[in-house]
Amino acid sequence: xxxxxxxxxxxxxxxxxxxxxxxxxxxxxxxxxxxxxxxxxxxxxxxxxxxxxxxxxxxxxxxxxxxxxxxxxxxxxxxxxxxxxxxxxxxxxxxxxxxxxxxxxxxxxxxx
Amino acid sequence: xxxxxxxxxxxxxxxxxxxxxxxxxxxxxxxxxxxxxxxxxxxxxxxxxxxxxxxxxxxxxxxxxxxxxxxxxxxxxxxxxxxxxxxxxxxxxxxxxxxxxxxxxxxxxxxx
Numbered sequence: 524x525x526x527x528x529x530x531x532x533x534x535x536x537x538x539x540x541x542x543x544x545x546x547x548x549x550x551x552x553x554x555x556x557x558x559x560x561x562x563x564x565x566x567x568x569x570x571x572x573x574x575x576x577x578x579x580x581x582x583x584x585x586x587x588x589x590x591x592x593x594x595x596x597x598x599x600x601x602x603x604x605x606x607x608x609x610x611x612x613x614x615x616x617x618x619x620x621x622x623x624x625x626x627x628x629x630x631x632x633x634x635x
Numbered sequence: 636x637x638x639x640x641x642x643x644x645x646x647x648x649x650x651x652x653x654x655x656x657x658x659x660x661x662x663x664x665x666x667x668x669x670x671x672x673x674x675x676x677x678x679x680x681x682x683x684x685x686x687x688x689x690x691x692x693x694x695x696x697x698x699x700x701x702x703x704x705x706x707x708x709x710x711x712x713x714x715x716x717x718x719x720x721x722x723x724x725x726x727x728x729x730x731x732x733x734x735x736x737x738x739x740x741x742x743x744x745x746x747x
Contacts, residue, residue, distance in 0.1 A: 527678075556733065565639075565721050565737030566679070579734050613679065620733040621667075621725065626679040 525550055527616050527627035535633045536604050544599045544630045546614030554578075554620055555597040557589060558613040560629070566613055572597055573620050601632075609634045637662040639724050641738035648712050649746050656707040656741050658696075658722030668698055668705040669723040669735070679721070682707075692716070712745045719743075 528547045536542050548555050554573045558566035568581035572591035586602040595616070601608055611631050615624035638661045648654050660666060670682040683691045685698045685705060696707045705722060722738040 554733065556735070558735075558737075563739070565723075565739045566735070568734045568736065571733055573733075581734065615735075617733070622733075623681055623684065624733075624735060625681075626671075628678045 527614060527625050529612075529614050529627040529630050531630060532628070533631045533633075535635065537635050538604055538606060540604050540634075541600065541602045542604060542632060544601075544612050544614075544632070546597045546599070546616075546627055548595045548597065548614075548616030549625050552616035552618050552622075552625070553595050554617045554622065555591055555595065556615045556617070556624055557597070557599050558615065559583075559608075560611040560613055562610070569599070571620065578620055604634045606634050608632060637666070637724055637726070637736045639722050639736050639738035641720075641722055641741050643741050644739070645742050645744070647744045647746060650714055651711050654709050654712040654716070654743065654745075656720050656722075656743065658705045658707065658738060660703050660705065660722075660724050662703075662724060662726075664726060667725045668696070669725065670694070670696055670705075670707050671721045671723055671737075673719045673721070675718070682720070712743075714745050714747055717743055717745045 556571040557569040560566040570580040575591045591597045611629045613629045614627045617624045640659045668685040672682040721740045723735045
């Protein structure tokens with residue numbers, strides 16, 4: 524059984540740029556959730572995708588957007604990057620919307 | 636709005652001593668509570684989920700709805716328990732079904 528994978532591991536961008544982060548869900552899972560973890564904080568929910576539809580969104584502006592593909596992998600896109608977007612971005616997959624969430628290793632984004 | 640509070644950022648105990656990591660929550664509905672753990676250089680992983688009522692690695696947690704608490708306990712701490720622990724809450728239904736709200740985490744250090 525393959526676990527949740529994320530790419531890239533690290534990324535450096537400058538303010539105003541756009542970024543795409545990728546997540547491959549665990550085999551058999553149809554739900555992907557994205558979280559932002561700032562340094563010294565717990566993860567904060569960005570949004571969740573269930574069977575290719577957005578299923579709930581946290582308190583993040585519209586420049587944070589996502590996508591889920593037919594194979595249930597997912598992308599997180601962030602436009603007009605700001606310095607405060609620097610964080611670890613975590614992806615988690617689950618077998619359904621309320622199933623146990625299995626986390627990937629994260630993508631460390633630095634915005635300069 | 637739902638909220639999870641972990642009052643201790645750092646907790647140190649000696650091997651063999653009892654350990655209790657505190658978690659308090661605020662939520663108007665019927666919550667589902669979790670403890671996640673992150674060992675050094677590893678990804679976030681589920682330790683236990685209150686509905687399963689399991690004991691994992693000797694840890695237990697009881698949901699106290701009167702005190703809105705979900706403290707994590709272990710009678711005899713081991714050095715390998717040293718890690719970051721996060722308490723998390725999920726809604727059982729509604730528009731943010733499956734969304735996890737995390738506390739800020741407690742770093743547990745078990746000394747030999």
